Amino acid sequence: MTMDLYFDNAATTKLSERALAAYAEASSRFYGNPSSVHRIGIEAKKKLEEERECIASLMGINGNQLFFTSGATESIAAVMSSLLFTTPGHIIISKIEHEAVSSWLPVLRQHGWRTTELRARNGFVDPEELRAALTPETKLVAIMAVNNVTGAIEPIDKLVRTVREYEKEGKRRIFFFADSVQALGKIDYRIEDIGIDGASFSGHKINGPRGIGMLYLENSAAFRPLAPAGGQEKGKRGGTENLPAISALRVAVEEWLVGREEKNLRAAALKERIASAVSDLGFQIISPEMSSPYILSYSGPLPSQVYTRMLSDRGVSVSSGSACSNNSKGEGEKILIAMGVRPDKARNAVRISLSNSTTEDDAENLIRIIREIGNGR
Numbered sequence: 001m002t003m004d005l006y007f008d009n010a011a012t013t014k015l016s017e018r019a020l021a022a023y024a025e026a027s028s029r030f031y032g033n034p035s036s037v038h039r040i041g042i043e044a045k046k047k048l049e050e051e052r053e054c055i056a057s058l059m060g061i062n063g064n065q066l067f068f069t070s071g072a073t074e075s076i077a078a079v080m081s082s083l084l085f086t087t088p089g090h091i092i093i094s095k096i097e098h099e100a101v102s103s104w105l106p107v108l109r110q111h112g113w114r115t116t117e118l119r120a121r122n123g124f125v126d127p128e129e130l131r132a133a134l135t136p137e138t139k140l141v142a143i144m145a146v147n148n149v150t151g152a153i154e155p156i157d158k159l160v161r162t163v164r165e166y167e168k169e170g171k172r173r174i175f176f177f178a179d180s181v182q183a184l185g186k187i188d189y190r191i192e193d194i195g196i197d198g199a200s201f202s203g204h205k206i207n208g209p210r211g212i213g214m215l216y217l218e219n220s221a222a223f224r225p226l227a228p229a230g231g232q233e234k235g236k237r238g239g240t241e242n243l244p245a246i247s248a249l250r251v252a253v254e255e256w257l258v259g260r261e262e263k264n265l266r267a268a269a270l271k272e273r274i275a276s277a278v279s280d281l282g283f284q285i286i287s288p289e290m291s292s293p294y295i296l297s298y299s300g301p302l303p304s305q306v307y308t309r310m311l312s313d314r315g316v317s318v319s320s321g322s323a324c325s326n327n328s329k330g331e332g333e334k335i336l337i338a339m340g341v342r343p344d345k346a347r348n349a350v351r352i353s354l355s356n357s358t359t360e361d362d363a364e365n366l367i368r369i370i371r372e373i374g375n376g377r
């Protein structure tokens, strides 16, 4: 029997058992619609708000700054589509954003927006380049906290400071959005201290369920959503709340944030062990020093499709490049090239991604299989 070694946690994670139990419990005990005014509905509403408060306090923010969505893609779409209600201006993103962000550029351009994409040399957006790109028309800056292809931890605090300093020069307020999907629980990431205006999160990247995500808005007063519908989520996101998934998400957030530091250090040690084994075999490590302990990107002589297939035949699941989905082939490659990785190296890139449940045995078995395959020469 081949063993099952799952190292594609940046794409999605396995639902944790406690999260699954919370999902089942909320499904059977709190089945009412939180908008209904009868007892069952009121109990569901109370549970919903308890879960919101719990998640918010774990994240160090207020419950009224947190809105549940169907996933990060929707959280990002809520912010990007809200721009369409304002007079067109200028938006800045990085060249290494996930498609959930970058796919909005053509839409905004079509509606008269001017767009700038910042380089990310060696994986990082440079605050000075951001400063040079800011204009009096800039309304939004969107730069991800942790890159999903390489794990690079962007200098969000410095980038936010750059924007705030520019604002002080008498120009108007600029919305700073950080796609934080790969940051929550995986690095030291304190939203309020950093001073961002908005952020997106996803349940299924942290062993929570699919179909649940979060949008953080520092101040939602002026936020105009595309789909207010039934007025749920304080009118910022219509639609019946997915309470079972929200309950399960609360457990997942707890499991990642309680004892985070120690868990992150454990993952960093495992990643280091895997990285040193692959570099001993002559592979080139692509992930920079300042990267998530959960993501390791490297490249060798074999095309990534061939190499990932060889691993898959031995029970190891990894991704080639980014491959959050097979529908966006070449996205990861594009991002690596934007960082300055040579196209041939980018084509051969693989991404190993860990979870908080990855064990030493998993890492050792992975290393053994990587050594068995060698570098293909």
Ligand code: PLP
Pocket: 010, 011, 070, 071, 072, 073, 074, 098, 100, 144, 146, 147, 148, 179, 181, 182, 201, 202, 203, 204, 213, 324
């Ligand atoms: N942003 C980043 C950095 C991601 O890795 C992903 C994963 O696919 C997304 C956004 C989209 O998240 P979701 O699947 O919750 O829509």
